Amino acid sequence: MPKLLLHTERALNNIQMMADKASENGLKFRPHFKTHQSHEIGNWFKEYPIDGITVSSVSMAEYFARDGWQSITVAFPLNINEVGRIDKLASNIDLRVLAVSVDALKISEPVIEHEVGIYIELDPAYGRSGVDMNASSDIISIIDYLKASKAFRFEGFYMHAGHSYRNRGKKELVEFSNALVQRIKEFKKEFPFPICFGDTPSCSVLDDFTDIAQISPGNFVFYDWIQTQIGSCDPSKIAVAMQCDVVAKYENRNEILIHGGAVHFSKDSDMQAVGLPYFGQVIDQNWEVIPGVILKSVSQEHGIIQCTPEYFHKTIIGESIHIYPIHSCLTADLMGHYYTLDGQHISHLSANYK
Amino acid sequence: MPKLLLHTERALNNIQMMADKASENGLKFRPHFKTHQSHEIGNWFKEYPIDGITVSSVSMAEYFARDGWQSITVAFPLNINEVGRIDKLASNIDLRVLAVSVDALKISEPVIEHEVGIYIELDPAYGRSGVDMNASSDIISIIDYLKASKAFRFEGFYMHAGHSYRNRGKKELVEFSNALVQRIKEFKKEFPFPICFGDTPSCSVLDDFTDIAQISPGNFVFYDWIQTQIGSCDPSKIAVAMQCDVVAKYENRNEILIHGGAVHFSKDSDMQAVGLPYFGQVIDQNWEVIPGVILKSVSQEHGIIQCTPEYFHKTIIGESIHIYPIHSCLTADLMGHYYTLDGQHISHLSANYK
Numbered sequence: 001m002p003k004l005l006l007h008t009e010r011a012l013n014n015i016q017m018m019a020d021k022a023s024e025n026g027l028k029f030r031p032h033f034k035t036h037q038s039h040e041i042g043n044w045f046k047e048y049p050i051d052g053i054t055v056s057s058v059s060m061a062e063y064f065a066r067d068g069w070q071s072i073t074v075a076f077p078l079n080i081n082e083v084g085r086i087d088k089l090a091s092n093i094d095l096r097v098l099a100v101s102v103d104a105l106k107i108s109e110p111v112i113e114h115e116v117g118i119y120i121e122l123d124p125a126y127g128r129s130g131v132d133m134n135a136s137s138d139i140i141s142i143i144d145y146l147k148a149s150k151a152f153r154f155e156g157f158y159m160h161a162g163h164s165y166r167n168r169g170k171k172e173l174v175e176f177s178n179a180l181v182q183r184i185k186e187f188k189k190e191f192p193f194p195i196c197f198g199d200t201p202s203c204s205v206l207d208d209f210t211d212i213a214q215i216s217p218g219n220f221v222f223y224d225w226i227q228t229q230i231g232s233c234d235p236s237k238i239a240v241a242m243q244c245d246v247v248a249k250y251e252n253r254n255e256i257l258i259h260g261g262a263v264h265f266s267k268d269s270d271m272q273a274v275g276l277p278y279f280g281q282v283i284d285q286n287w288e289v290i291p292g293v294i295l296k297s298v299s300q301e302h303g304i305i306q307c308t309p310e311y312f313h314k315t316i317i318g319e320s321i322h323i324y325p326i327h328s329c330l331t332a333d334l335m336g337h338y339y340t341l342d343g344q345h346i347s348h349l350s351a352n353y354k
Numbered sequence: 355m356p357k358l359l360l361h362t363e364r365a366l367n368n369i370q371m372m373a374d375k376a377s378e379n380g381l382k383f384r385p386h387f388k389t390h391q392s393h394e395i396g397n398w399f400k401e402y403p404i405d406g407i408t409v410s411s412v413s414m415a416e417y418f419a420r421d422g423w424q425s426i427t428v429a430f431p432l433n434i435n436e437v438g439r440i441d442k443l444a445s446n447i448d449l450r451v452l453a454v455s456v457d458a459l460k461i462s463e464p465v466i467e468h469e470v471g472i473y474i475e476l477d478p479a480y481g482r483s484g485v486d487m488n489a490s491s492d493i494i495s496i497i498d499y500l501k502a503s504k505a506f507r508f509e510g511f512y513m514h515a516g517h518s519y520r521n522r523g524k525k526e527l528v529e530f531s532n533a534l535v536q537r538i539k540e541f542k543k544e545f546p547f548p549i550c551f552g553d554t555p556s557c558s559v560l561d562d563f564t565d566i567a568q569i570s571p572g573n574f575v576f577y578d579w580i581q582t583q584i585g586s587c588d589p590s591k592i593a594v595a596m597q598c599d600v601v602a603k604y605e606n607r608n609e610i611l612i613h614g615g616a617v618h619f620s621k622d623s624d625m626q627a628v629g630l631p632y633f634g635q636v637i638d639q640n641w642e643v644i645p646g647v648i649l650k651s652v653s654q655e656h657g658i659i660q661c662t663p664e665y666f667h668k669t670i671i672g673e674s675i676h677i678y679p680i681h682s683c684l685t686a687d688l689m690g691h692y693y694t695l696d697g698q699h700i701s702h703l704s705a706n707y708k
Contacts, residue, residue, distance in 0.1 A: 057355075077601050077602045079601045245435050247433045257482075262684055263687045267620060299482065300687075302483060317458055318433075329654055
């Protein structure tokens, strides 16, 4: 059966690296827990000075609040159907959610009995969620509403520059991230409030965090194959790999069938130079990349490995091979638990909160 | 929170339709349970004459064996690392697995104490798994091995024509399926053994099943949006839809943010005419398709709905909207349970077997 392996040493190094970066730059560290979603891995962060944690749903906030976390940001716009649960959580912890307009705040205000922190979510031209950074009058109207509100406390701004994932290569990514920091500098002249800034690619390569108050990256705890293509890290930082059995060999097409498909890896893909997608990068037993050997396709339980002739011939039926997933967040969510390299079981909450 | 709704009446009609088709054509019916993976939905099939069931992993076979199913095909090539579990299962039920070469059979033979049925998997030019249908000598060598084996019983051939999913439109699909049946007719002249034939698109449109002994489609129980594009069914047969909350509206781009992302829908996509992917088709409260309103993008928990101006203006924050998933198998696996339209909870085994 496919297993998701966790390289503890690499994950701990990744946590240390980002915690150091926060501390050296005078940033508050509010790491995003959506990638690992794990009680045990969450506890590893307690070794470092952190200001609070970040999650992507109210259910995940409830889970980590039960786990003793006292300050949690739900990095998702306030959903008026969840106001009762939000109010209840806010009675126990320092809860913060995002706002993208006055509308949802107004509807929720009468239900909130326990003050909820609000970050105004800014859209830095990603186009997913948030108020356009250039829409000053919209931003002012939310700030004005929050300042007059008894239910909500204005915490500043939250920004996820998810379009950083469109970069390919460190040079491009560094230019992108520096331009973003420049844009934040300008923005702060008009709106001098704390900014919480989030994506793993930018946080991985930035040296200058001037005008940023808090960071909340998540994926860096494991990284994954797509992050190496974006330019965030090199493969030696990737802390999770799938272990899959070789089930059959097809010599005429130089391909191997593994047990490991879309219900294990997800269907997130990167593109090969030839314009076709692929779903994972094969590594050896020492977690070193094997060039030219990739997870070419996935269906529900089947995966097809495209091999070099050398790899094809030396690989035997029944062998377990290792593969870096394209997107560790989705792979971990699907697998629902981890095994460390010495066989210890590490939990993931996905099975409990959907 | 996102919910996966199950339209019981449609699912029951789909089961009846395929069971009737099997019975009218004198076919043994071994429905694939990988799509629903549900104890309750499995029981609905017990109203019909079925020969056994089909699953996609040994874990799924163990689950349904505990549920009382007495004849189960694991439609996956024999994995030599699972021989112990296979032998144990075969001590209780009529268990059948696939073989694609003599190698895995030879390695497993000494461990098997309870006879296991074997279908030789044929690859009808799909390129995923199976022995090339034209490779007569390879097929003969497996048959010869099986005939001499004490551990294994030759059951015939199994074929999943997964490339049927590349068709777009019923006409193209019917031509594809008829050509496949022609190919099977020729093949049977050389190898006169029973053939179990599987994919939902072909089984949905074929009228002539001559030379096919058994069918094992799975997706038809729910269908999904991609099946309407392939030509397998019309949208009125789709029996599952996601229910998602409208969280925010973005007037400048005519888009709506919902709570519902890749961890709910999966990242399986269809292509828009403009060459961009999309991840679901929005429907109204009566489960009627709303043309031009699609799930344009998904990240972990976020979904963006691309609207018509009319739909944008009438949709309000906090409203629950309904969306046909692109691929119901992956969506159901991610969601881990269903709710019927009258609120009844229906289980799914995904949380238990990975």
